[in-house]
Amino acid sequence: MTITEGKNFFLKSLKKIYSVEEISYYYKIIVNEVFERNVSQLALNPNSILKKSECIFLNKAVKDLLVQRPIQYIIRKAFFRSLTLDVNENVLIPRQETEELVNWVIEDFRGNSNKNKMIDIGTGSGCIAISLAKELKNNMIYGLDNDDSILNLAKQNSKNNNVYVNFFRKDINFLNSLNLKIDVVVSNPPYVLKEEKKNMRLNVLDYEPHKAIFVDDEDPLKFYRLILDYAKLNLKTYGLIYFEINPLLFNELKKLIYQYNFKIKQRIDIFGKIRMLRLQRSL
């Protein structure tokens, strides 16, 4: 199959469920990231032949895309700010909203020469922790999750991006046994209600890890409460907490946070929804 035939096959097979722009984007990242070839150069040689392994990959990618498997799991990579991260079905695909949360922390700490300790609670691919380690070099960054396979992936990602993060295994339910004094807590914990499932797209529901996404409808603020309990004992006096949140839970969460005696600043995401909070002790 030539490169032109490959692209036509890709377009024809997928046009029922994706727009031409989406299909062209998927084709481009497969060619760039998996075949490690340059789409623009290939366009100059439309009759260049795809290798057998590349044809096999394209065929499989079409099958996967037809059942709405996310492209990031197909190519096993995701892009987060300036980072390229390995991902697999054990970890959430990093989101744009989370980039905004990280931008907020970096904005606040860029140029700060203190050696702060920062922890990312529920690290997944390590996208938050690795970004902080990359951009706020004089800080010590920690990242926790409760699964070794997830932590191995996060460690690999930090290695690939040439930074050190102290990743360790810990269950958020047992954060009360963590005696790490900390300057900054950042967390994007599971926060989607099970009742929201009916409005969610198949590519999220069928492929992304439910453990990373959903909380029990009976106690949807559980992770925030456990993190606030940890912060109560371990966050330094002038420390800060950055949370990504479910806009539907904002009012309830605000009440909870006030019980812990924190002031709140909020930010909206690109869709105009309250998605990020910064907490500071009321002194």
Ligand SMILES: C[S@@+](CC[C@H](N)C(=O)[O-])C[C@H]1O[C@@H](n2cnc3c(N)ncnc32)[C@H](O)[C@@H]1O
């Ligand atoms: C919403 S994902 C966030 C992942 C990543 N920080 C990001 O922003 O893309 C929540 C993370 O919390 C982790 N998690 C869920 N329950 C946990 C628990 N009980 N203890 C520790 N981590 C947990 C999941 O494995 C997942 O990586």
